[in-house]
Amino acid sequence: MKLLLFFINFTVCTLHVSLAQDAKALLDEGLRRAQVGDLQGALKQFDQSIAIKDDYPVRQSRGTARSLLKQYEAAIEDFTKAIQFNPKAKKAYLNRGIARKKLTDYDSALVDFNAALKLDARFADALYNRGLLHELLSQREKACPDYKAAQAAGMKMAEPKVIMCAEEPAPATPNRRPLLRLGSISSDPKYGFAKDNPVKAGAGSNSDRENIETYLDLLRDAQGKPVRYRRLSATPYFSRNAPGGKGTVDAYEVRYLDAKGQDKKVTVYLTSYEFEEPMVLAGFKTVGKS
Numbered sequence: 001m002k003l004l005l006f007f008i009n010f011t012v013c014t015l016h017v018s019l020a021q022d023a024k025a026l027l028d029e030g031l032r033r034a035q036v037g038d039l040q041g042a043l044k045q046f047d048q049s050i051a052i053k054d055d056y057p058v059r060q061s062r063g064t065a066r067s068l069l070k071q072y073e074a075a076i077e078d079f080t081k082a083i084q085f086n087p088k089a090k091k092a093y094l095n096r097g098i099a100r101k102k103l104t105d106y107d108s109a110l111v112d113f114n115a116a117l118k119l120d121a122r123f124a125d126a127l128y129n130r131g132l133l134h135e136l137l138s139q140r141e142k143a144c145p146d147y148k149a150a151q152a153a154g155m156k157m158a159e160p161k162v163i164m165c166a167e168e169p170a171p172a173t174p175n176r177r178p179l180l181r182l183g184s185i186s187s188d189p190k191y192g193f194a195k196d197n198p199v200k201a202g203a204g205s206n207s208d209r210e211n212i213e214t215y216l217d218l219l220r221d222a223q224g225k226p227v228r229y230r231r232l233s234a235t236p237y238f239s240r241n242a243p244g245g246k247g248t249v250d251a252y253e254v255r256y257l258d259a260k261g262q263d264k265k266v267t268v269y270l271t272s273y274e275f276e277e278p279m280v281l282a283g284f285k286t287v288g289k290s
Helices: 002-035 039-052 056-068 072-085 090-102 106-119 124-136 140-152 156-166 210-218
Strands: 228-238 246-257 263-271
Touching (some): 002 039, 039 056, 056 072, 072 090, 090 106, 124 156, 210 246, 228 263
C-alpha cells in the first residue's frame, strides 16, 4: 500500500512539473513571437500557457500584447489579474494606467500611476506618463514637476518636455483641445464619411494627431470590438486655425466586423485643425455605450 501511494504521489508531482514546464515553454514562445511582431501568434501562446498555469508573468505579457493590439479593455482585465497575483507589481499598475488613459478613463489612470509611484517614487515611466496625463488635462503646473522628476530618474525622453516647461506656455489655439470622450451617435450618414464633413477631432497636447488616434481607439464595431485603422492620405481642407487657411483632412481606412461578423472596411475622414465635440460614426459604437 505504501509503495502504491509513493508511485501515485510521484506521478502527480511529475505531472505538475511537466505542466509547469509546458506553461513556461508556451510563455517563452509567446514572448519570442511578440518580439518579432507576431502579436496574434503571441496571444495564442499566452492563452495556452494560462490554460495550464495562470500567474503574474503570463498575465502581464498577454496584457502588454493586447495593449499593443489596442484591445485595451481586455488588457485591463489581464493587468488587474496580474496585480492580484502580485500587488507590488509596479509595471502592472503602470500598464493598466496607460490602457485606462487610452480609453479616456483619466481618473482611474491617475489612480494607477499614483499606485505605481507609491511602490517606487522614482519610477520614471510612471512619472512621465502621469505628466502626459496632467498635460492632456491642461494641468501644466502638475505635469512639469513629473517631467523633471522623470528626467532626474534617468529618462532621456523626458528632456524635451522639461525644456518645454522652461519656456513660456504657447497661446492656446481653438483646435488644441483634449479629447475627453465621444458624444452621441451621429444621425448624419455623411458625418466622418465625406471629405467635406470630417470628424473635427482637434489637436492633442502632445501631438497633432493624438486626438484623431484617440477617437479611432474609442470606436467599437457592431460586435463591440475595437476597430483597426491605418492612415491613407491627407488632402487640403480650409480652416481658419491653419496658416493661410491651409489645413488638411486625414483619410483613414477603418476595418471592422459587421453585425454578421463579416470583415468590412470604410474610409473615414478626420481633421485636427478644427474641434467640435466628436460624435460616434453612424453604424458604430463607443466605449461604454451601445
